[in-house]
Amino acid sequence: MRPGSTIRRSILVVDQGQVRRRRDTLATEEPLEIRLLAGSGVERRTLAVTMRTPGNDFELAAGFLYGEGVITQRETIAQISYCIDTTDEQRYNIVNVLLNSASLPDLPQLERHFFSTSACGVCGKAGLEALHMRGQPLLTSGPIVASTLLTSLPGLLHQSQGLFRTTGGLHAAALFTAEGNLLAVREDIGRHNAVDKLIGWALMERLFPLRNTILLVSGRAGFEIAQKCIAAGIPILCAVSAPSSLAVQLAQDFGLTLIGFLRGERFNLYTGEERLGEYVSA
Secondary structure (H helix, E strand, O other): OOOOOEEEEEEEEEOOEEEEEEEEEEEOOOOEEEEEEEOOOOOOEEEEEEEEEOEEEEEEHHHHHHHHOOOHHHEEEEEEEEEEOOOOEEEEEEEEEEEEOOOOOOHHHHHOEEEOOOOOOOOOHHHHHHHHOOOOOOOOOOEOHHHHHHHHHHHHHHOOOOOHHHHOEEEEEEEEEEOOOOEEEEEEOOOOHHHHHHHHHHHHHOOOOOEEEEEOEEEEEEEHHHHHHHHHHHOEEOOOOOOOHHHHHHHHHOOEEEEEEEEEEEEEEEEOOOOOOOOOOO
């Protein structure tokens, strides 16, 4: 059976000494194995296992592969499908990504087996070195935006978080145009999974390059999210919570505009002030 993004459970609610039983909606968390296949599908390798909220699994796989540099363009992917076992039954926790190549690429990423939890991704130091080694270009262009536009984005994101309103337990990532128009929202129990789903959606819809877009995440901005932003060419990353020190370092190195604590009418600008129209040196 295909897993849903939520499940219902019977719980006890204790409120001021009073106990009552009710049904509660929980965000689903299940493993997803991402397998890479080449040519006829004979050569294959498991590349990652991540804990995720089911839904938009193909986008998640595509976004993960792009962010890690395994693929560099949409045309590299021939097909994405769920695994079919020996009884011809689909296994919805295994995704096969078939490449348009006779063999699997010889990449450092394929020399180790990733295991990603819903809370953290690949080791930050290793990821930083990988970005430099594969010649990731600097984000030298991008839109100039007003602070009033940025402060309007969290409200737009909140209005689109359907699963969060139901469960209270999901992160969200939203992609906006430079004019503040919402392009898409993805939700997941893992913040970096939500970003992978969003970037995978843009890749599969052939919307790259994303140089005139803004990414907003509902939680903190860690290294992994900044890394994925840079790999996708997104010049502005906003978070409603704090960035990590390594995310700020990465943003500085690659020219990413990084904004944290975007709440109400205020925010902290950590890097990339040249993209904020009314910026005044203080």
